[in-house]
Amino acid sequence: MSSIIAGRFDSFARAETTASRLRAQGLPEEDLSLFYVNPPGQHGAYPIGGDHAADSGARRSGTGAIGGVVIGAAIGALAGAATVAALSALPPLSVLIVVFGVGLGAYLGSLAGALALARDGGRNPRTGQPPVRNAGVLLAAHVTHANDELVADLLRKGGAKDVERADGRWSEGRWIDFDPLVPPVPAEPEPEQRA
Numbered sequence: 001m002s003s004i005i006a007g008r009f010d011s012f013a014r015a016e017t018t019a020s021r022l023r024a025q026g027l028p029e030e031d032l033s034l035f036y037v038n039p040p041g042q043h044g045a046y047p048i049g050g051d052h053a054a055d056s057g058a059r060r061s062g063t064g065a066i067g068g069v070v071i072g073a074a075i076g077a078l079a080g081a082a083t084v085a086a087l088s089a090l091p092p093l094s095v096l097i098v099v100f101g102v103g104l105g106a107y108l109g110s111l112a113g114a115l116a117l118a119r120d121g122g123r124n125p126r127t128g129q130p131p132v133r134n135a136g137v138l139l140a141a142h143v144t145h146a147n148d149e150l151v152a153d154l155l156r157k158g159g160a161k162d163v164e165r166a167d168g169r170w171s172e173g174r175w176i177d178f179d180p181l182v183p184p185v186p187a188e189p190e191p192e193q194r195a
Contacts, residue, residue: 002170005151005187006140007160008037015139018158022141022151030173031142037180039135064117065110072109076101133180134162140178142170152187163187 009015012034019032080101084094139160141151148165155163164184169177 001167003143003145003148004140004166004168004170004175005143005148005155005163006138006166006175006184007152007155007158007163008134008136008138008184009158009160010136012036012137014159015137018155018160019139021154021158025147025150025154027141027147027151031170033140033142033174035138035140035178037133037135037138061114061118064113064115066113068109068111068113068116069106070109072105072107072112073102074105075109076103076105079105133183136161138178140175142175148187 007015007018009018015034019034022032023029077098078101080098083101084097087097139155141155143151152163152165162184163186165187166175166185168175
């Protein structure tokens with residue numbers, strides 16, 4: 001595995017300027033890679049589009065829908081029977097009222113049950129936002145322990161956002177196992193640089 005420091009830029013021009021500064025500090029061309037990261041949901045990981053086969057928050061909604069059908073149908077049957085008793089409806093009409101009550105209760109119960117068990121899966125409890133990699137131009141650098149802080153510092157000074165540290169496979173001037181679905185891990189500056 002290789003150590004990689006990367007930063008997200010708003011434009012190719014700013015990223016290229018920072019890449020020039022990194023080369024001026026002695027980083028070889030084959031240790032720099034510049035590419036665009038699409039917005040979340042637009043990485044085309046599946047042939048029909050999207051990044052995930054299913055929403056992680058919807059995994060239990062089927063169970064909730066089934067439970068909601070049972071409870072809703074029972075409540076609908078009771079409501080239908082109460083309506084028949086209150087209106088003293090004719091016997092053929094009373095069956096229709098109870099059937100309608102069961103159907104309506106089952107339908108509303110399935111919706112309520114599915115929504116009750118659907119959660120915002122994978123969201124950050126502190127911010128309420130899902131962990132994502134934001135879109136933008138990514139300048140990645142293959143680094144060593146000797147130059148990783150220099151690279152991170154130059155990326156920050158060049159205007160990079162989301163300066164990150166990763167372990168990955170680097171080959172022929174590219175971060176070949178880059179995964180846009182993996183949220184960035186911040187490359188924190190050394191304590192003496194934070195002050």
